[in-house]
Amino acid sequence: MEKVFHLGLSKADLNGATLAIVPGDPKRSERIASQLDNPKCLAQTREFHVYLGDIKGQSIVICSTGIGGPSTSIAVEELAQLGVNTFLRIGTTGAIQPHINEGDILVSTASVRLDGASQHFAPLAYPAVSDFHCTAAMVEACDQLGVTYHTGITASSDTFYPGQERYDTFSGYVPKAFQGSCEEWQKLNVMNYEMESATLFTMCAALGLKAACVAGVLVNRTRQEIPNVDHQLVEKNAVSVVIKAAELVLEKTKQA
Numbered sequence: 193m194e195k196v197f198h199l200g201l202s203k204a205d206l207n208g209a210t211l212a213i214v215p216g217d218p219k220r221s222e223r224i225a226s227q228l229d230n231p232k233c234l235a236q237t238r239e240f241h242v243y244l245g246d247i248k249g250q251s252i253v254i255c256s257t258g259i260g261g262p263s264t265s266i267a268v269e270e271l272a273q274l275g276v277n278t279f280l281r282i283g284t285t286g287a288i289q290p291h292i293n294e295g296d297i298l299v300s301t302a303s304v305r306l307d308g309a310s311q312h313f314a315p316l317a318y319p320a321v322s323d324f325h326c327t328a329a330m331v332e333a334c335d336q337l338g339v340t341y342h343t344g345i346t347a348s349s350d351t352f353y354p355g356q357e358r359y360d361t362f363s364g365y366v367p368k369a370f371q372g373s374c375e376e377w378q379k380l381n382v383m384n385y386e387m388e389s390a391t392l393f394t395m396c397a398a399l400g401l402k403a404a405c406v407a408g409v410l411v412n413r414t415r416q417e418i419p420n421v422d423h424q425l426v427e428k429n430a431v432s433v434v435i436k437a438a439e440l441v442l443e444k445t446k447q448a
């Protein structure tokens with residue numbers, strides 16, 4: 193098989209892996225891979241840092257998506273061409289409900305589609321919904337690890353500033369379409385904002401692939417805008433959850 197366009201990899205490179213852990217941050221790929229057996233770097237191109245590692249003797253892929261839907265859609269498309277059918281995102285996030293604390297873990301059941309890329313896969317009426325079994329594995333991982341977690345809906349936006357209604361910006365202006373939107377999502381019980389899950393969930397559901405998303409809370413925006421937590425600590429818990437969830441999903445797949 194030819195190499196895929198951006199990742200520059202072919203099927204044989206993935207050693208039969210069907211599950212990928214997909215962080216946003218490229219450097220997070222390496223930190224995740226270093227916690228697996230036999231970590232190996234396959235490619236570092238643009239925002240896509242791709243590693244292979246083993247969990248209980250089975251190869252999995254770790255591939256960063258970069259920030260936002262367009263690059264996420266490229267990573268998912270090309271990994272799917274290489275045989276991956278399950279995508280577990282691990283990200284960071286800003287909470288918008290007062291009862292959620294910095295350092296907590298959020299497992300997204302579905303996402304509000306404030307992105308553009310997902311509309312290239314299915315019309316807006318189509319739900320950005322996670323895979324039930326992969327999400328159950330994320331929850332089981334949280335229970336086993338004893339972390340504080342919440343499940344629910346995530347707002348997933350193309351932009352970090354206007355789309356998440358931030359006023360602490362260069363212009364201080366948020367276009368009318370987004371004025372009041374944060375309060376609206378709060379009232380509709382949305383937990384948090386991030387930037388990739390809407391694209392990931394919609395395209396995976398539409399293409400017959402499986403996806404789930406876990407995120408560590410960097411900031412609670414009902415209290416402050418700029419995080420003052422230890423980013424590495426927040427990431428560490430969410431990474432432990434996604435690795436444990438990957439192990440649980442692989443076990444179930446083996447039994448099936």
Ligand SMILES: O=P(O)(O)O[C@H]1O[C@H](CO)[C@@H](O)[C@H]1O
Nearest residue numbers: 216217259283284386387388
């Ligand atoms: O930590 P990652 O995975 O990048 O996730 C979140 O952080 C970035 C914004 O700072 C966006 O990608 C958002 O989704």
Ligand SMILES: O=c1cc[nH]c(=O)[nH]1
Nearest residue numbers: 284285286385386387
């Ligand atoms: O508030 C936040 C924090 C992290 N990532 C986001 O997209 N929003």
